[in-house]
Amino acid sequence: MAKIVPKKTAMREQPAMERTKNFNEVPYGYSEQEAIQEAKRCLQCKRPTCMQGCPVEIDIPGFIDLIAQRDFRGAIKRLKDKNVLPAVCGRVCPQEDQCEKLCVLAKKYEPVGIGRLERFAADWEATQGEAPVPKKPKPTGKKVAIIGAGPGGLTVAGDLIKLGHAVTIFEALHAPGGVLVYGIPEFRLPKVIVYREVDYLRRCGVNVVFDFVVGKTATIDQILHEYDAVYIGTGAGLPWFMNIPGENLNGVYSANEYLTRSNLMKAYLFPEYDTPIVRGKRVAVIGGGNVAMDCARTALRLGADAVHNVYRRSRKEMPAREEEIHHAEEEGVIFDILTLPVRYMGDEHNWVKEMECIKMQLGEPDASGRRRPVPIEDSNFITPIDTVVCAIGQSPNPLIPQTTPDLKTGKWGNIEINPETGKTSKKGCWAGGDVVRGGATVILAMGDGRVAARSMDDYLKTGVW
Amino acid sequence: MYKVLKREQIVPNIHLLAIESSSVHQNARAGEFVVVRADERGERIPLNLVDWNKDSVSMVFMEVGTSTSKLASLKPGDEIATLAGPLGKPTEEVQGKKIACIGGCYGIGALLPVIRMFKEKGNHVTTIIEARSEFLLYWQDKLREYSDEFQEITRDGTKGHKGHINDVLVDYIKKNNVDMVYVQGCTYLTYLCSEITRPSGIKTIVGLNPIMVDATGMCGVCRVIVAGETKFGCVDGPEFDGHQVDWDNLIARRKIYINEEISSLSFYECERYG
């Protein structure tokens, strides 16, 4: 057996001081040499535990071995058997909780850099010109409508087009990708990557209709008149606020607004692009997840002098990926942990100018198993700020449930499904991703898409619900 | 991309825009709006639907900043980057009521589908339109067709009543048994009408125009405070009970980007005219 190399091959990245001045991607990715070196760390386990951590069941040792043998084309092909968005997942999957967590090496050493290798293979392919489109399968004559061009919807589209069904995606916005495009910033996931993958699906024959708001432009029932099956992958786009005084002051954003302006509408390039964004000098970002890290790092790049991340629990409980917190720290985000905003105060023009917070301490564990934050009496303090971004979570948008009475939803407006099949309570309708789970992850949305696609194909072939 | 079928100036600074569309009409109802984006770099802006059929939709807009200037320079055959809709809640349908409908600037055009709906539902419709001067009033014939009574107001007295909406509306509600007032236009007009009817308690529905981005309930920029509660203008509105609206907040929030809007427009004009 090969000698174990305890540490991951390092990935070069833009230095922190430089990168806060631009929106370019932070890590550079592996060179061919580095990729091969990292691939050789894999022990090619007979029973690869890593695969159990991947929601789309990628043949991990398989594609890694091909990289080790310098067969990059083979590697990307192997990846694409299971994952239509490898360049995306290689970048944004929380690998440390999924595939890499279960890598045997992780018990004693650093796991194999599965995500980095996945990214490498996908990026390599992008340098090879347009990816070839597989031969068109025999048309089945069945028509499928997919609502939402997020990672979940794109996965379903990729799977069903390969099986010969006619696929149309209806997307509310003017660009595909869902959160990958409107939410996750350019410096973490360059948009060309998403557009390239969508372009590939279009060349395979997927029809993408933009500016089509299902529930308004047409209802699910109207769509079902024309299509044999529908997949709802509309995500969790309804932003939450805290309902504290001053939240409607000017300068108080939801994370969705802040990120959509900057990413989808390219407000960071204002005035070349028409959509503006407030370039605050003292910014407070509320919340401790990936979304909050993205907002804080965006604020720095928009020229803030000080960005405070305000989080009510301790650093240990932060749901953001370790890598993101680390990047944010390096870039100079100030972490105000165990702190909760209680109100915002404005000036005479209704602009936010101060925030009052209260200090917290950790009490007994709550339902989520994390220790519940409790306010410390009389610990209130006031900080001057000019911009607030509220990144405390989101839930599914009610437009579709409101206009589809026979679609069963849960407490948070999430669509209820049978997890084995992705079937909703409504005949001919499947759902998955964030609209079912609330805010989850890219790869879980894609996994849901895969499950639903299988069940949809069955239904389209047999007609049995 | 969506083809421009028509773009013409109706009166100075106010334009009619007709865009090819085969999907928006299907569920379109009075009081709803669309989002348009002039080009790939453009902002998404909401405009009320004025008319629709199976091939096209039309809107009336007032040229104020970059986006509307871009729209105002369109010619038939040009294309715009985004057309999405219909959006928002439609105007609540009522029957057998006496309704005063008031429009100013682009709101004169935006009234059309609403009074048509009110009329079809068997209401008594009084339409009142106002502008600075006669040359800024438009579509009188189209509006008369669905109105039982029709009045014009100009500030300079060149047409109809000389003065302000104040005098006319105060007088009208005093003399008539009005069940409801409906207003389309700038924030100032909707605010003013709501204040006029407040003492009498006559239900007053106003079409608001908070800033929007996605217009599907995703970003929350359009929030307005109604009866003490935060609502999203794009999905809960854009029409609300004017007596319940927190006007100070709405007016302040409309100005979030005022500096950027000015610099955007000068940037655009520099690029365009050198």
Ligand SMILES: Cc1cc2nc3c(=O)[nH]c(=O)nc-3n(C[C@H](O)[C@H](O)[C@H](O)COP(=O)(O)OP(=O)(O)OC[C@H]3O[C@@H](n4cnc5c(N)ncnc54)[C@H](O)[C@@H]3O)c2cc1C
């Ligand atoms: C800022 C941010 C950072 C994140 N970072 C990470 C990360 O690092 N790693 C990770 O794994 N996950 C991350 N996530 C979570 C991840 O992005 C989501 O879990 C994932 O995108 C969900 O995919 P989806 O396909 O279910 O929906 P979405 O990506 O939300 O896509 C839904 C699509 O449906 C469209 N839509 C909505 N309503 C309608 C309608 N009525 N009609 C037509 N179309 C409609 C939307 O416009 C959108 O394009 C992040 C999320 C955010 C917001």
Ligand SMILES: Cc1cc2nc3c(=O)[nH]c(=O)nc-3n(C[C@H](O)[C@H](O)[C@H](O)COP(=O)(O)OP(=O)(O)OC[C@H]3O[C@@H](n4cnc5c(N)ncnc54)[C@H](O)[C@@H]3O)c2cc1C
């Ligand atoms: C639901 C809804 C429906 C609507 N329907 C319509 C409609 O049917 N027709 C219509 O015309 N509008 C309508 N509006 C308003 C319309 O969306 C806005 O007028 C539009 O977004 C303006 O975009 P803009 O880029 O041209 O102007 P912006 O740049 O956004 O300018 C907006 C404001 O800034 C001010 N401003 C811009 N430049 C300058 C300057 N140089 N100096 C001083 N002030 C300046 C303007 O006075 C204007 O009030 C609607 C709004 C909503 C929310």
Ligand code: SF4
């Ligand atoms: S898709 Fe995500 S979980 Fe699966 S192997 Fe790739 S990085 Fe790991």
Ligand code: SF4
């Ligand atoms: S568990 Fe780790 S070492 Fe084993 S095959 Fe998977 S990646 Fe390679």
Ligand code: FES
């Ligand atoms: S415009 Fe974004 S939620 Fe209303």
